[in-house]
Amino acid sequence: AQSVTQPDIHITVSEGASLELRCNYSYGATPYLFWYVQSPGQGLQLLLKYFSGDTLVQGIKGFEAEFKRSQSSFNLRKPSVHWSDAAEYFCAVGALGSTLGRLYFGRGTQLTVWP
């Protein structure tokens, strides 16, 4: 069965520190992977996506993620966090070839940034 695990419910980092948010997935088909960010009371914004090719993908706002097939992981990273990065982050997985394009979401990781 398909599933996405974000093991960290809440992460706190100091502004300027590096960040890594973990995401593990379980999917029977060839996956495509996403990271979305949600600010309070808002919809989700796409940070980055991986379909194929280079396993290190760059996204908006200085974020990057690395796909590791052997570990079924797609961790999100940022070298230096800004206070405006405080938000909820969701990892999602879908299947290439899926006609409907349904995504499966993790439960989210809440990021708090200390000044």
Add this chain to the structure above:
Amino acid sequence: GAVVSQHPSWVICKSGTSVKIECRSLDFQATTMFWYRQFPKQSLMLMATSNEGSKATYEQGVEKDKFLINHASLTLSTLTVTSAHPEDSSFYICSARPEVAYEQYFGPGTRLTVT
């Protein structure tokens, strides 16, 4: 690009009445649109998937007669909550998938409060 709007952004209605929420893709055509429900501090729960011109596919446990979905065009989908009750109060988010893409673009959400 890839902007999705939702209207209204918030609505308060009385128990027993119906509420319609609109979801529009503003600068692309959406083969498929999705409706989610999100409870506080939780991930997104997929309610239904809709394709233009065909009946929506509802997730298990979602009442089709209560949550009516219409996907009238490639840029518009509507969710009608019929005979609303206080337990229907929630944050409803739509997303749209472009015709030649796998990612979903999300609307800003609608906060529904049923009194």
